[in-house]
Amino acid sequence: MTRFLGLKPDSLLVLASGILGLTASSLKRVIDFGAGAVTTKSFNLEVRKGHKAPSIIPFKNGVLNAVGLSNPGVQEMALEIEKFKKRCDAPLFASVFGRTIEEYGEVIQQLIDRVQPDLIEINVSCPNVRSEFGTPFGDSLDDTARVTEIAKKYAGKIPVSVKLGPHGPGIGRLARVCEDNGADAITAINTVGPGMLIDINVMKPVLSNKTGGVSGPAILPIAVKSVYEVFEHVSIPIIGTGGVTGTEDAIQMILAGATLIGIGTAVYYEGIEVFAKINRGITEYLQKHGRTSIEEIRGKAHE
Amino acid sequence: MTRFLGLKPDSLLVLASGILGLTASSLKRVIDFGAGAVTTKSFNLEVRKGHKAPSIIPFKNGVLNAVGLSNPGVQEMALEIEKFKKRCDAPLFASVFGRTIEEYGEVIQQLIDRVQPDLIEINVSCPNVRSEFGTPFGDSLDDTARVTEIAKKYAGKIPVSVKLGPHGPGIGRLARVCEDNGADAITAINTVGPGMLIDINVMKPVLSNKTGGVSGPAILPIAVKSVYEVFEHVSIPIIGTGGVTGTEDAIQMILAGATLIGIGTAVYYEGIEVFAKINRGITEYLQKHGRTSIEEIRGKAHE
Amino acid sequence: MSDLMQTFPIRKIIEHGPGVKSFYFDQTFEVQAGQFINLWIPGVDEKPFSVSHIQDGQIEISVKAYGPFTHRLMQSQPGQLLGIRGPFGHGFTLKDRGLLIGGGIGIAPLRLLARQLHERGLHFVSLLGAVSRHEIIFADEFERLGTCYFTTDDGSKGKKGFVTEDVAAIIETEQIKQVYAAGPEIMFVKLKAILDTLHVPYEFCMERYMKCGIGICGQCVLDDSGIRVCVEGPVLNQDDLQDVTELGMMHRNASGKRSI
Amino acid sequence: MSDLMQTFPIRKIIEHGPGVKSFYFDQTFEVQAGQFINLWIPGVDEKPFSVSHIQDGQIEISVKAYGPFTHRLMQSQPGQLLGIRGPFGHGFTLKDRGLLIGGGIGIAPLRLLARQLHERGLHFVSLLGAVSRHEIIFADEFERLGTCYFTTDDGSKGKKGFVTEDVAAIIETEQIKQVYAAGPEIMFVKLKAILDTLHVPYEFCMERYMKCGIGICGQCVLDDSGIRVCVEGPVLNQDDLQDVTELGMMHRNASGKRSI
Ligand SMILES: Cc1cc2nc3c(=O)[nH]c(=O)nc-3n(C[C@H](O)[C@H](O)[C@H](O)COP(=O)(O)OP(=O)(O)OC[C@H]3O[C@@H](n4cnc5c(N)ncnc54)[C@H](O)[C@@H]3O)c2cc1C
Ligand SMILES: Cc1cc2nc3c(=O)[nH]c(=O)nc-3n(C[C@H](O)[C@H](O)[C@H](O)COP(=O)(O)OP(=O)(O)OC[C@H]3O[C@@H](n4cnc5c(N)ncnc54)[C@H](O)[C@@H]3O)c2cc1C
Ligand SMILES: Cc1cc2nc3c(=O)[nH]c(=O)nc-3n(C[C@H](O)[C@H](O)[C@H](O)COP(=O)(O)O)c2cc1C
Ligand SMILES: Cc1cc2nc3c(=O)[nH]c(=O)nc-3n(C[C@H](O)[C@H](O)[C@H](O)COP(=O)(O)O)c2cc1C
Ligand code: FES
Ligand code: FES
Helix, strand or coil: CCEECCCCCCCCCECCCCCCCCCHHHHHHHHCCCCCEEECEEEEECCCCCCCCCCEEEECCCCEECCCCEECCHHHHHHHHHHHHCCEEEEEEEEEEECCCHCCCCCHHHHHHHHHCEEEEECCCCHHHHHHHCCCCCHHHHHHHHHHHHHHHHHHHHEEEEECCCCCCCCHHHHHHHHHCCCEEECEEEEECCCCCCCCCEEEECCCHHHHHECCHHHHHHHHHHHHHHHHHHCEEEEEEECCHHHHHHHHHHHHHCCCEECCHHHHHHCCCCHHHHHHHHHHHHHHHHCCCCCHHCHHCCC | CCCCCCEECCCCCCEECCCCCCCCCHHHHHHHCCCCCHHHHHEECECCCCCCCEEEEEECCCEEECCCCCHHHHHHHHHHHHHHHHCCCCEEEECCCCCHHHHHHHHCCCCCCCCCCCEEECCCCCHHHHHHCCCHHHCCCHHHHHHHHHHHHHHCCCCCEECCCCCCHHHHHHHHHHHCEEEEEECCCCCEEEEEEEEEECCEEECCCCEEEEEEEHHHHHHHHHHHHHHHHCCCCCCEEECCHHHHHHHHHHHCCCEEEECCCHHHHHHHCCCHHHHHHHHHHHCCCCCHHHHHHHHHHHH | CCCCCCCCCCCCCEEEEEEEEEEECCCCCCCCCCCCHHHHHHHHCCEEECCCCECCCEEEEEEEEEHHHHHHHHHHCCCEEEEEEEEEEEECCCCCCEEEEEEEEHHHHHHHHHHHHHHHHCCEEEEEEEEHHHHCCCHHHHHHHHHEEEECCCCCCCCCCCCHHHHHHHHHHHHCCCCEEECCHHHHHHHHHHHHHCCCEEEEEECCCCCCCCCCCCCCCCCCCCCCEEEEEEEECCCCCCCCCCCCCCCCCCCEEEEE | CCCCCCCEEEEEEEEEEEEEEEEEEEEECCCCCCCCEEEEECCCCCCCCCCEEEEEEEEEEEEEECHHHHHHCCCCCCEEEEEEEECCCCCCCCCEEEEEEEEHHHHHHHHHHHHHHHCCCCEEEEEEEECCCCHCHHHHHHHCCCCCCCCCCCCCCCEECCCCHHHHHHHHHHHCCCCEEEHHHHHHHHHHHHHHHCCEEEEECCCCCCCCCCCCCCCCCCCCCCCCCCCCCCCEEECCCCCCCCCCCCCCCCCCCCEE
């Protein structure tokens, strides 16, 4: 059992935002397959259709996505969270975003008026919204500070994790600003890039949005380095996310300083079974190294 | 035959900086294997040993490196360039960097006092030097502008390409600033990240420098997207570099807008034979699509 | 074949009936009946379609004009390049004494199923329904492979009425051991009720709004089971459908919001 | 095995002579004699070493204390984890009637070569040299496998003098068809002159400063051939060495600058 902000998830693996995160049924199934906690797809006030397909496309070493933050809006998501909470005790993290800094506050308000998630994850780092809303808030220290502040104000006693990317002014400095403004945790990282794939026969970008964030195995070293850097800058816990598809990757995250581990694209590579597989792998690893708890090795790579 | 800034390389494939680029013999061998032009390893005024090993380490989907800009210094490199020029007609690009903005000027001065490369590539984007010199100059629009200006001043009539990374304030804007300050070309991109790999048994980062830039297949979509973005911002030619290991990757670069294609880490994955292989592949592709010249498809993905 | 996007020229286009066309591509992969591919019209959109036939080294996709994407597809010409990813999901299991029940364009995946059952020497009977005679596509092919029952809303071919009306009787007469169905969801609702009572095992080829096709976006997930139509489906059996509460009800559109 | 870094415990350490120790690891890969691995002392540095022996499921690396890295290695204890990448490069080709010429720690890769020649029933003769008796490591093993000639600078074992002095005579008497050599570069320079004159084919196991081991950094490239010692080498034959102008001369250190 892991301790994280007063929660006691059965596993330190968390379903990352945007993966199988639209409905209670889907989130519940991921818990059944061994996740310790789940994160919803990021939602905001409106109902968003997102970009046309192809919006999620595997390439040789990862996945490119530009779903365009499609979501059914806070009202519908609140219903699904409620349904989840009725069926399942596992912690649920609600991922929210806003088109403006103020909208972050409003969506949190509307959410917690209806239902209490165990944590609110603030998505300031989705690289796909660049063209639509300008650069992500997470590229600016000031914007990140303000979003964190407003999120904390509206979230009340529900803990807040800010989800950062590897871009912008440096993830260590960004994390520090979040901590200074009351963030309870950091989720690192969102997708990388963005990137582009061009079909050489039709000579066009494959994604309808042309560009999309890179996830999966390709980004693991960047995610590990990001977690390592955040760990050196803050003392709040980290949800280490990015490119984890197996036990060794997960352990790297822990050694870099993560408390929980986000699992996203691995569901494509390894199936939903990936949660149980890594849970087992971590237990074996601890046994092999004569450790009784994962706490003993957290952040060890810094020594 | 390709045209690039008045040069006529036999192939549009260029050996990227830092790969087999220390000596005349090595550079010449790469030409014999089918490269159209070669870039030297980046050098500056001093003799630099670089970081201890491991400084170059493959991971599942790419290579992580933190060689630390080791180089034998401008004097020794000028001798090698001279030797190359005696033995070979193919264009040679000299990659230079400085610890200060002024050093860029000095190293170019000392270089061209001794030998005339066909192009001077200005490395402002190596992510490994962050800790040593602060953030790379290429993370700042102002610094990039000043380095470009000074490089142009000292380079005289030798064309200058500025090598940019996908980080910082946006590669499109950076490229624009380079063009505005007289750059003759843009090389995009340098390594991505940086990233980190941790050995889970000894619980330590593998690279002696802990972090290193990511190259190879993992970064292809980010490189393609970077070239695409640069192409939209400037009208000077682009040396599209990053993750190209086969013909399809190379064509993607061309469609995104590259004039020449940099090949680096592919030498690890495919051997030095990769140059001949892609040359052949491009010829076949043009035939298959009924095109007589690569110019016909350059930048086509923008249509 | 692979999950990665690849583009292929349309080799041939054949019109089958009002608003239904088949598109042929070189076969570059094996496919089980019921599996689907994602078809990309470059610059337009990408949508899921069943493979309806494989012959002479070509795969065939049979499409009914519906909304913007399918109408655009109808205008494409042989030689044009389309993107194909797949095949995705799980198809039908091949069993003896099957009853194939198809409604409308849902007949498409059953056509490949009929072919594959026939090739393995497995006996089956078909029950095909549509609004009118013209909309029963591939009728002659099914007839060539075995006994066929037809129903049409207007009685222009076979019996006037819906496919669901005669199911129990056919199962009885033809000694059916397995039902396969593809078509509008309302048909599944009625069939499920009938078949659960008769305790005849069944497999339905489901449709849900899809985005990724690779099991990560969550768009196609069924309430309350959490089953992903793109991975565990599109063909689901009586056990898979046990916990599905949304059959015939609203399901999710592109935003993930529920609609009809 | 692979190019990726993996760590393994030292299973056993044996001291062989003054400042020479062998380190044993579980064998997780096949290796040709002459191939090398990169050994990483976590937090310290990584350096190339030949595999000197394989037995009972273990590989053996024999190391001579030299500078900072090898001295540090001498202090390591069984159970300690070291990183291993490899094996890298190309090894010796196994031919009949060989003469193995080794100087100092250069004897290490020849030891595995002797073993592999012996296993294939190929006849060979050894000629081993060092400063003094104590520095001729593994002498008894070579003696057990075939005829051995020794030379020492001080005459404490075998003939007083250098290995190169008797080469021509031994080739003649022993009807040698292939020479294999590993040792200090000055030995290669002299051998090359002798062997080119006699037209006896040869393979030398070369050492150059290495960084990547995977053929991209350019650190180990030989003038004028452009050959990479880590990929095309470390074992190079008379043809590979034809265009090498730097044999026995200055070569590149960590900065890439020439030094001795
Ligand atoms: C597994 C599967 C197999 C299918 N096989 C066939 C087939 O063989 N032949 C055929 O003609 N049609 C098939 N369809 C349906 C086909 O995908 C839709 O007809 C098509 O997407 C309609 O797009 P449109 O823009 O023309 O119409 P729209 O007006 O956009 O939609 C019309 C209908 O198609 C559904 N639809 C739209 N987009 C999607 C989407 N991305 N994923 C799933 N459903 C969508 C809508 O929910 C609506 O019910 C299949 C669908 C699925 C899920
Ligand atoms: C293919 C190959 C096989 C080798 N096999 C063996 C072996 O079986 N046993 C053994 O004891 N030694 C072997 N060596 C040599 C071994 O790598 C050096 O002894 C070791 O690197 C010295 O490091 P140091 O810090 O102790 O000494 P330093 O004082 O750093 O160097 C001493 C000598 O080793 C050379 N050296 C230093 N670093 C490197 C490097 N990164 N790559 C190559 N050479 C280097 C230097 O050029 C110098 O000549 C081999 C070298 C190569 C290239
Ligand atoms: C299809 C897809 C959709 C995503 N949607 C979101 C999202 O809505 N909000 C968010 O914060 N991150 C989103 N992400 C990012 C993931 O949560 C995760 O940070 C990233 O993919 C890296 O982890 P991975 O390599 O394990 O997937 C999405 C990722 C993918 C692949
Ligand atoms: C080992 C190594 C050393 C490198 N050294 C340099 C360098 O000195 N200067 C530079 O501008 N880029 C350097 N690079 C970056 C490459 O030139 C190239 O931009 C990058 O690796 C992406 O291309 P690739 O994926 O084809 O390798 C180096 C890359 C590697 C892998
Ligand atoms: S379409 Fe994405 S999970 Fe099924
Ligand atoms: S050690 Fe890097 S090329 Fe040989």
